[in-house]
Amino acid sequence: MTRRGIQWLSAVAEDPELCRARWADDPRKPYTLPTGRLFDVVVTSQRIGMEAFDQLERQNMPVGPAVIDYAAKRTGFFLPTRSHARFTRALAGETDTPPEYKYLEHGSYIVVPGPFPLSGDRYQWLNAPLRRPEASPLRTVALAVMLVAAADTLARADRYGEQYPNVQAAYAKDVQTEAPHVL
DSSP states (O other): OOHHHHHHHHTTSSSHHHHHHHHHHOTTOOEEEESSSSOEEEEEEHHHHHHHHHHHHHTTOOOOOEEEETTTTEEEEEEOTTOHHHHHHHHHHHOSSOOOEEEEOTTOEEEEOOSSOOTTOSEEEEEOOSSOOOOOHHHHHHHHHHHHHHHHHHHHHHHHHHHOHHHHHHHHHHHHHSOOOOO
16 A cells, blocks of 8 residues: 555544554554545455456456455445445346445445555455545446356356256366376
C-alpha cells in the first residue's frame, strides 16, 4: 500500500490521526473502519470472492480495493459510495438467484488489514488501495457480473463431482498408483 492509499483509507476512520499512528507503530495491525462515507463494501464467501477476484484480474476488468478475512472465510470488495442500487440492478440483470452477499453501506463497519500484513495474517489485502479509487460505475457492474459468473462456475464444478463420481474415484486411484512425475 502506498502513502496515498493509507491517507485515503485512514481518512474515513473516526480518528484518522489515531488510525495512522497505530499503523505507523504496527503496519500489520487491522483496523475497524465505517463504511458508507468514502466507500461501500460487498462481502461474500471466500470461495466465490476469490474466484470473482481472479476473473476480474484475468479479464482486466476494473477492481478496486479488496480484502480477505481467512478466519471468517469472507472476501470484501470496496465500491464507490451509493452504489447499492446499481449493484442490485446489475445482479438482477444477470440472474434471478444471486450468490449470497452482504452490502455494507452507511451504518456498517469493516475490519481492514493494516497497510503491510504478512503472509499468514488473518486479514490480507487482495488489492490494496494505492490512492483514492475512481468512482467508476463500471467497477460496480463488473463486480456484480463476476460474482454471478464465479458462483455459477463453482456450482458447475461441484455438480461435476456429484455427476461423475466414477471419474473422481478413477483419478484418485491412478494418482495413488502412478510414479511421481518430474518436471
